[in-house]
Amino acid sequence: AQSVTQLDSQVPVFEEAPVELRCNYSSSVSVYLFWYVQYPNQGLQLLLKYLSGSTLVKGINGFEAEFNKSQTSFHLRKPSVHISDTAEYFCAVAFGGKLIFGQGTELSVKP
């Protein structure tokens, strides 16, 4: 069965500090992996995706993620966060056309 675990429910960080949001998945087949972001009072927006090819994936707003098959991980990173990055972040795996999400990580960036 496919599942996604986000290891941190909340991550507080100071502005301009680096951040890593952790995601582990389990799947019986090859995977497509995604990170979505939800800003306050908005819908889910795709940050980046891994379908195949390079294991380092770059997304919008300076975020990147690395697919690690041996560790079954897809951690999201940003070298220097801004106040505007405050949002909830969701890791997901696609299976049979539908998305299976993790529990979400609230990133709170403080000045």
Add this chain to the structure above:
Amino acid sequence: EAGVTQFPSHSVIEKGQTVTLRCDPISGHDNLYWYRRVMGKEIKFLLHFVKESKQDESGMPNNRFLAERTGGTYSTLKVQPAELEDSGVYFCASSQGASGRGPLAYNEQFFGPGTRLTVL
């Protein structure tokens, strides 16, 4: 190009009442999905339409939930009668083309802002 829209943005009803949520997908998108996030939990898949047909309704919690997609355009999700545990945020998403049936089938899904349902 307009994105996925959902109506209403918020709904507060009492236990036992009926509520209908609406989703308008991006024009031309054949695939329409409903997801739900109960407070504190993960976003869970409810069902998937391809045009007007239900492709996968494995996530529908029980027969109090009825989804329709008239003419392959907008979709409604009716909850009747609503229970306390139905409270949460209901998301709709749409994607282009035929997403296929195999495990690796996928087309990028675009999400709406969600409807926050509160059942008192």
